Amino acid sequence: MTQAKIGIIGGSGLYKMEALQEVREVKIDTPFGSPSDALIVGQLSGTTVAFLSRHGRNHHLIPSELPFRANIYAMKTLGVEYLISASAVGSLQEKVKPLDMVVCDQFIDRTKNRESTFFGEGIVAHIGFGHPICEALSSVIADAIESLNLPDVNLHRTGTYLCMEGPAFSTKAESEMYRSFGATVIGMTNLPEAKLARESEIAYANLSLVTDYDCWHPEHDHVTVEMILDNLHRNAENAQKIIQETVRRLSEDLPKSKAHSALKNGILTPLDKIPSATREKLSLLLDKYIE
Numbered sequence: 240m241t242q243a244k245i246g247i248i249g250g251s252g253l254y255k256m257e258a259l260q261e262v263r264e265v266k267i268d269t270p271f272g273s274p275s276d277a278l279i280v281g282q283l284s285g286t287t288v289a290f291l292s293r294h295g296r297n298h299h300l301i302p303s304e305l306p307f308r309a310n311i312y313a314m315k316t317l318g319v320e321y322l323i324s325a326s327a328v329g330s331l332q333e334k335v336k337p338l339d340m341v342v343c344d345q346f347i348d349r350t351k352n353r354e355s356t357f358f359g360e361g362i363v364a365h366i367g368f369g370h371p372i373c374e375a376l377s378s379v380i381a382d383a384i385e386s387l388n389l390p391d392v393n394l395h396r397t398g399t400y401l402c403m404e405g406p407a408f409s410t411k412a413e414s415e416m417y418r419s420f421g422a423t424v425i426g427m428t429n430l431p432e433a434k435l436a437r438e439s440e441i442a443y444a445n446l447s448l449v450t451d452y453d454c455w456h457p458e459h460d461h462v463t464v465e466m467i468l469d470n471l472h473r474n475a476e477n478a479q480k481i482i483q484e485t486v487r488r489l490s491e492d493l494p495k496s497k498a499h500s501a502l503k504n505g506i507l508t509p510l511d512k513i514p515s516a517t518r519e520k521l522s523l524l525l526d527k528y529i530e
């Protein structure tokens with residue numbers, strides 16, 4: 240099977256990478272079911288990358304229906320070691336304006352109904368998640384944004400992404416509570432992805448495209464899908480350029496990432512006591528630790 244060290248997950252409004260060349264669709268079945276769509280493998284900045292549309296190319300999956308485990312497992316199957324996640328988010332802070340970009344480095348979990356671990360069924364493992372996003376990969380993304388000098392693109396190099404369940408947007412009281420938590424932006428997708436990426440030792444980083452002020456701002460209309468898509472269309476071209484420049488930089492120098500050894504010392508169950516069906520199901524994650 241084709242291998243790609245770099246993966247890209249595109250969110251709302253980012254259903255394909257325009258600059259991908261020599262494109263092939265790869266359908267992958269995983270022990271956790273089918274991913275949101277076929278993975279698109281192609282050349283970007285002279286490097287092989289794998290692209291996946293998070294909600295499917297026709298946006299048919301709500302956040303609670305996303306097959307997060309299958310998506311990350313499929314990336315792992317292709318050999319992905321660095322995963323860039325692009326997402327639409329609402330802003331929870333005045334200084335973070337619609338059309339700004341935030342490279343988030345923290346999460347707050349407000350989801351209720353997500354599959355967010357590969358473990359269980361006879362194997363117990365606990366990964367460290369204090370720093371849930373790969374700092375090295377985030378720096379490459381943020382540096383890429385700065386180097387492009389895109390007019391009107393305002394970058395925030397850090398931020399806290401509050402992940403809610405959805406699909407309905409927040410109430411004003413919730414939005415104000417999230418602001419009081421100190422969260423920077425709000426979305427519905429990135430946290431389970433980041434956990435599963437960490438469990439599979441993939442370096443994961445986020446590029447948040449700010450589309451709205453959610454519903455807390457007294458001088459702005461409450462968020463609507465129309466508002467989100469309108470703003471996404473306005474900066475989708477910038478997002479494509481940023482991802483392309485990030486991949487170009489990665490192709491010159493793949494940074495070391497602590498994520499690549501996240502499972503070392505994290506598995507509590509003696510390897511010879513893991514049921515063979517579970518061992519087989521997770522062989523992609525476990526083989527390097529089994530002599």
Ligand SMILES: CSC[C@H]1O[C@H](OP(=O)(O)O)[C@H](O)[C@@H]1O
Nearest residue numbers: 250251293302326327426427428
């Ligand atoms: C399009 S409205 C809300 C929807 O957009 C974001 O998706 P993604 O993170 O995949 O860009 C948000 O999380 C919601 O799922």
Ligand SMILES: Nc1ncnc2[nH]cnc12
Nearest residue numbers: 327328329425426453462
């Ligand atoms: N305000 C918002 N809340 C949740 N997800 C979003 N995605 C984009 N804007 C959002």
